[in-house]
Amino acid sequence: MRHHLILRVITKILVGPIILYGLYVQFHGDFSPGGGFQAGVIIAVAFTLYGIVFGLRAVYAVLPPWVVHRLMALGLLIYAGVGILNMLSGYEFLNYGAFAPNHPSHGQHLGILWVETGVGITVTGVMIAVFYAFAGRPPRMGDDDW
Amino acid sequence: MAETIINVVLFSMLVLTALALVRMERLFTIVMLAGVFSLLAAMLFVTLDAVDVAFTEAAVGAGVSTVLYLGTIALTARGCKPSVRPSTVPLLVCIITGAVLIWGTLDMPNFGDAEAPAEVHVAQYYLTESVKEIDVPNVVTSILASYRGFDTLGEVAVIFAAGVGVLLIISRMPGQGRRKDKEDS
Secondary structure (H helix, E strand, O other), rough: OOOHHHHHHHHHHHHHHHHHHHHHHHHOOOOOOOOOHHHHHHHHHHHHHHHHHHHHHHHHHOOOOOOOOOOOHHHHHHHHHHHHHHOOOOOOOHHHHHOOOOHHHHHHHHHHHHHHHHHHHHHHHHHHHHHHHOOOOOOOHHEEEE | HHHHHHHHHHHHHHHHHHHHHHHEHHHHHHHHHHHHHHHHHHHHHHOOOOOHHHHHHHHHHHHHHHHHHHHHHHHHOEOOOOOOOOOOHHHHHHHHHHHHHHHHOOOOOOOOOOOOHHHHHHHHHHHHHHHHHHOOHHHHHHHHHHHHHHHHHHHHHHHHHHHHHHHHHOOOOOOHHHHHHHHHH
């Protein structure tokens, strides 16, 4: 889509705010609708949009596939790691009270923050990886065939 | 009253979109209409006060899956082959399945019923105690990430597994694609 000037300019303007909004949804999920699942998709959308308009090579330069593949696993490991950390301090698996034994709700806040971060990272990774997988194959149709 | 009108309008638009989807043959328009369908569903979720679900439906259903469908079209073909076989048997199967599903809903509690199983079990406890125990204003988040944290871990694992599956099936890993090209030529 190299020839679409308007799309390129609009994309450049939009990508930043989309990622910012994704981070807002991620970290404001305790107070308003949203959380890791939605934020992950929104952040992935920013990269997908960039990839569609500027081509895969440009988006690979920002976020290479090997990073995306590791992000997929990293989020799940963070989530499970929180649970194991709780067990190491003598609580049940995923009992966030372990983070602040004297103030249970603070522990819950910390636990939810980390768990949601893990969810967001995995969802972002999977969405971008799936997009890369689809877009990475040579298409059978040219731009004008649509 | 206003809510009834909104629901009726949204549901009839949903049905009309579904009917239009069935009759289309150009895949590009079908994909776009599928996005419209998702947005309508998201609006219905908003009228049900399920904003978190609406959010997900709009982002995944109307956003990401539309892009993935377009990617699939780019890899395959842009029209579908007209079917040559008679469609009476599939139609019968659809009608019977639909009738069974509607029959199944007869046993379900009425909309907004305070005695519904979903309301009398743990929901009351979550709604009253989560402010004290978790101290997070969004109850959906506290249920999802704390009370039901283990379920959500499973959900994330499912998403991870699905992503790995897609990668294994259609992704071209570095090196692998080139080897295959050589075999082709």
